[in-house]
Amino acid sequence: MKTVVWVNGRLVGESEGTLSALDHGITVGDGAFETCTLVGGDVFALTRHVARLRRSLQGLGLDLTPDDEARVRAGVEAVRAAAGAVDGRLRITVTSGVGPMGSGRAPSSFTVVVAAQAGVMAAEGRSVRSPWTRNERSAVVGLKTTSYAENVVALADAVARGGDEALLANTRGELCEGTGSNVFVEVGGELLTPPLDSGCLAGITRELALEWGTEAGLPVREAVLPFAVLDQVTAGEAHLVVTSSGRNVQPVTWLDGVPVAAGPLSLAARELFDRLHRERLDP
Template identity: 75%
Template sequence: MSTVVWVDGELVGQSQRALSAVDHGVTVGDGAFETCTLVGGTVFALTRHLRRLDRSLRGLGLTPATDLEARVRQGIEAVLARAGDIDGRLRLTVTSGIGPLGSGRGQARETVVVAAAASTMRPQSWSVRSPWVRNERSAVAGLKTTSYAENVVALADAVARGGDEALLANTVGALCEGTGSNVVVERAGQLLTPALETGCLAGITRELLLEWGAEDGLPVREAEPGELPFSVLDDVTAGRAHLALTSSGRNVQPVTSLDGVAVEAGPLTMAARALFERRMRERTDP
């Protein structure tokens, strides 16, 4: 199935030129987005995704998602009616709309885009340490913006080295996140994920894993300052720790290769994956 696309009230072909050439989302990446999991044509955790979209838009100084929710939901309804009961992904994008060629914003109405496509989740990841870092003091740290060039370059480098995700430290050498995922380290009988202060995105899957893990008695928590340096990945390649990624495109995904070294999935990681996949089918909008 091709991607189903809706732009500001109209379903369009995936190759149709439906945005202005001077839309600020195109010229300077001025916007925010969410990628949601589709389970049988139902958007998983939509309320949480809309809440995070609102945080990102407010952080950018754009119209909050709460003021755009009717338009966003109209697009979701139209796209899902066309896409059917698929498993896959749904992407919500809001840009600041038509603007000048420079960085300054105009006064245009926001552009809202909704798109959906069928996809499957891979059971494991082959990750690579990135030579670049995440700036935890950036003006957009923790926001899910359409200014994604850093992630594109880092991921392309990882793919060129045989990986499917790049893992990033922050500027002070702490383990931070992947280009499109959060990271979880299994070590000493615990699952640890970097704290948001490292500059990582507040992932929806990460958030739910922390909540559901606490409900189920799974030992998963945020790491304390200094507890997960980037060098902890040496413990993974040495077999002293295990690694997993979390995101809407991965759920809880064990890493089975790091920098070309085969590594094992940890038992707690596999328990977390089973827990997450069970709960997400029980609670579609937790």
């Protein structure tokens, strides 16, 4: 399946020119986005994703009006219908629209882009500790913005070292998140994930893993974790999981060049999420 793309009200070709060269999403990364899982052509957890999109835009000083949200949902429906009954990913991008070449904004209507492509999630992941940190006091902390250069650089470094995700500490030396994922550590008989004040994104998969895990009786909760807890993973004393819409709940079986085992709680959480995300389409 080719990528299906919808821009501001119409389906377009993958390489068709559709955005202004002065769109602030291109010139300064002034926008927000969501990546949703496609399950047999249906969009998983769309209500939660749209709510987080609204929060990210508000954090940027932009308000998603009911009419704007209707445009987003119209784009999602058009792309979903064109993509057909596939498993994969659907991305919603909203920018502040056309603006000046500097950082200042001019009044403009939002640019809305929705795109989808088929894909298969890997059952296991390979992670690398990043030499860079996440700033938990950033002006855009916790917002899923299109200003993604830090993540691009960190992920490219991880890929060059044999990984498919980079794990970042925050400036306090605590475990924070991946470039496009949240992280859980199975240690001491519990599955632990950093709290939101660590600077990590409030991931939808993270949120549901906590909710569904608790519901199923798994010992899963938030906890402050030192970045050095990853030494316990490579030593075989703990286990690692990353979560995202592109991964679901994915045990890590290779960390910094060291093969590591998936833990029993990690595997149970993966099995639970894999089952429930197909049974509960919009939790």
